[in-house]
Amino acid sequence: MNSGKATIHDISKALNIDSSTVSRALNNSPRVSSKTKAKILTKAAELGYQRNSLASNLRTNKTNTIGVIVPRISRSFFSSVISGIEETAYKNGYNVIICQSLEDVNREKKIMDNLLSNRVDGVLISISMQTSSYEHLKPFRNHGAPIVFYDRPCNFEGCTSVSIDDFEASFKATEHLISNGCKNIVHFGGPQNIALYKNRKKGYLAALEKYGLEINEIFCFENELSENDGVIMAKEILKMKNVDGIYAANDTSAISALQYLKSKDVKIPEDIAIVGFNNDPISSVIEPSLTTINQPDFEMGRMATNALIDQIKDTSLSVRPIVLKSELIVRSSSKVMP
Amino acid sequence: MNSGKATIHDISKALNIDSSTVSRALNNSPRVSSKTKAKILTKAAELGYQRNSLASNLRTNKTNTIGVIVPRISRSFFSSVISGIEETAYKNGYNVIICQSLEDVNREKKIMDNLLSNRVDGVLISISMQTSSYEHLKPFRNHGAPIVFYDRPCNFEGCTSVSIDDFEASFKATEHLISNGCKNIVHFGGPQNIALYKNRKKGYLAALEKYGLEINEIFCFENELSENDGVIMAKEILKMKNVDGIYAANDTSAISALQYLKSKDVKIPEDIAIVGFNNDPISSVIEPSLTTINQPDFEMGRMATNALIDQIKDTSLSVRPIVLKSELIVRSSSKVMP
DNA sequence: AATGAAAATACAATCGATTGTATTTATTAG
DNA sequence: CTAATAAATACAATCGATTGTATTTTCATT
Incomplete structure (x- = not known):
């Protein structure tokens, strides 16, 4: 034609x-x-x-596009956040570009470069586990494009963070294990350069302290909390002999540890009780089902997007952290059935 | 500064x-x-x-960007495909824009419009379950941008499809149930306007026929195979009394049906054996673990992307369907343990 | 030093849409 | 019927980068 x-x-x-x-x-x-x-x-x-949006956007100096950087879309928590982001963005006439950092800071840098040269109007980012400096975010601010952090809060110039209170959630989770009789609780922790994981560890430590339990550095693991890491840590725990509780900073590692321990005939929760974090779909399916923290994922995406759009529309807006509620979901992995 | x-x-x-x-x-x-x-x-x-990529792309009439339309990123199968796509695209100097249709054809239309006005160089698409006409894809071809279908093949002008042989995989799955003694096998089928689901149903019917089992239209369900659909179908099956096997065209529905049946004290696989499709992570965790078909997801993403890039570089390239191998993974839901 | 080829740089048009200003056309009032 | 105003449309510059062509500079050669 x-x-x-x-x-x-x-x-x-x-x-x-x-x-x-x-x-x-x-x-x-x-x-x-x-x-x-x-x-x-x-x-x-x-x-x-x-x-031709290229021409139009060039002329108007606006793309009506939001860049979203996510560590990994396959994580159920993140894909729910993305749904919340997309819904809110589309409702406000914005398009969304989703990019995965795969927890790799170099990839994150390249993505930021690319989003910048494509002149997105703003960025929603959950930083990678490797990210410890924010240098690569600065060109964005210099271009006047706002950045909003979600899930993994960051203290970066005038940027909003949208997250839950990780300290509190962590405290509750650990307290729950203690009140169920655990005396020797290990913590599966993430990289401590990420405020989120630091706060989760702090919450764990605070609970131990409140209930007069010994704080043992050897009980504090630190890695990327992958499936494989879960197995490695489970093996370590078996060597320790006296561990009776695990509080993991994510479900991925908690679940693979649970499976490994089960395969070694460890009774859960009788021998070792387990609490995870994120409420992954698998957590409710696995046997025993996993006690975990549920975050308002979809809502988090919505709030973060609204905050970003507000800032795109009014760059002079003053910002403050947004903190959402989380909840402890008690399941079989931490509770002896009657 | x-x-x-x-x-x-x-x-x-x-x-x-x-x-x-x-x-x-x-x-x-x-x-x-x-x-x-x-x-x-x-x-x-x-x-x-x-x-400024806008200016550059406008001038050169090339964006080095590939649009990817996926029904739902939260499905494990699709997020693996995306990983394969991204890896291949980045390796070849292309950026990727990921969009979710959420199985909604209107959303799919809007996305296509948007990708077109952003002048992506090509599109990888797995059509939504609602898509039955390809009208909204035509403007793309008219602009000379190639389209490659993945997972859900389509017969559309000169476009490549990259998928597995759904008929064969389905046949194997059904045959497996039959050889394990099932006589009354129901099929959880998807929308029949999608070639993929049509082929899966055909494979199921062919296996029944080969082994002389009665073909019963009431045994053939057709819906979007959501979690909820799985429960609804499980309830129907219980009413039927004589069903001893389920072959589901996806794991999502198979898993929720399995859970529901289990909660009603149906013994799996003794009373009813179940086979799913996709090898979702949950399928190996659930008890009993789910027999399913594994597809080369990552590889599918790579192949589709390579095919697309080839066509972007040489629009005159003639195309033919690419068919990948799948495999049946036998687990406990279909096999009586010794 | 003059010549010519090669290397380096400058000029100017272009991609497609937007937008402030100017001009034309239509409409209304006196 | 004409002046004044409003409505509709045309003109022309612009966004930032690319690229074919023209011009200048450099350098080797005779």
């Missing part, structure tokens, strides 16, 4: 109407009479016209 | 060198002496210059 490369100039020529009028008509400007608008829209459809 | 809005013209003025030379220097063209290149790169860094 047609070459499919129609521009406003093609419409302009075909109708002998100036391209500025065509542009205004396509944007439904009141400066164009409804008669000419109709003519132009008809011709546009006829030629299969499709606006 | 600086305003962060540096363009090649700012560099050009600062050094009194024409912007065309600056552009060439930044692109490492041999037409610029290494001495000037050095000066320009230094000044660029100093000014915090960041290329």
